[in-house]
Amino acid sequence: MLIFSSDVSASEAFYSRTLGLRLSDRIVGGPVFMNSGPGDHHVFGFVPAEHPGLHHSSWMVSDIDQIARGAQSMASVGYTKGWGLGRHTLGSNLFHYIQDPWGSWIEYSSDMDCITENWQPNDWDCPAAVWSPEAPADFITNQEERTA
Numbered sequence: 001m002l003i004f005s006s007d008v009s010a011s012e013a014f015y016s017r018t019l020g021l022r023l024s025d026r027i028v029g030g031p032v033f034m035n036s037g038p039g040d041h042h043v044f045g046f047v048p049a050e051h052p053g054l055h056h057s058s059w060m061v062s063d064i065d066q067i068a069r070g071a072q073s074m075a076s077v078g079y080t081k082g083w084g085l086g087r088h089t090l091g092s093n094l095f096h097y098i099q100d101p102w103g104s105w106i107e108y109s110s111d112m113d114c115i116t117e118n119w120q121p122n123d124w125d126c127p128a129a130v131w132s133p134e135a136p137a138d139f140i141t142n143q144e145e146r147t148a
């Protein structure tokens with residue numbers, strides 16, 4: 001899951017201190033990815049924004065066929081707006097996102113990099129995807145209303 005945060009450094013520190021998550025990698029000026037130890041490159045993270053919100057929930061599936069079947073299933077009930085198929089740069093996972101009725105995204109994901117206990121995080125100046133169609137213009141727009 002990635003959430004919008006108005007202070008990604010403070011979010012990183014909070015989830016590290018309280019839940020024991022560890023920094024995986026950061027995209028300079030963009031998302032911060034956290035892991036829960038050896039295994040998936042990231043399980044949680046933060047997207048810079050003016051106020052809190054949900055960016056996306058990710059659903060790990062077994063392979064590219066399951067990603068395509070998920071996208072096809074969502075399209076069959078009217079949810080065609082999305083981004084994919086592509087392969088992310090950090091984590092290297094295949095992805096296909098579908099926008100939910102509230103403007104957040106559902107990600108079908110497969111083939112993520114596994115990290116070890118000795119993983120060394122880095123700051124990367126890189127695009128979100130190695131290859132993909134162009135992302136929707138509102139892909140990183142926080143659709144949730146500001147509260148208080």
Ligand SMILES: [Fe+2]
Nearest residue numbers: 056058107109
């Ligand atoms: Fe994701």
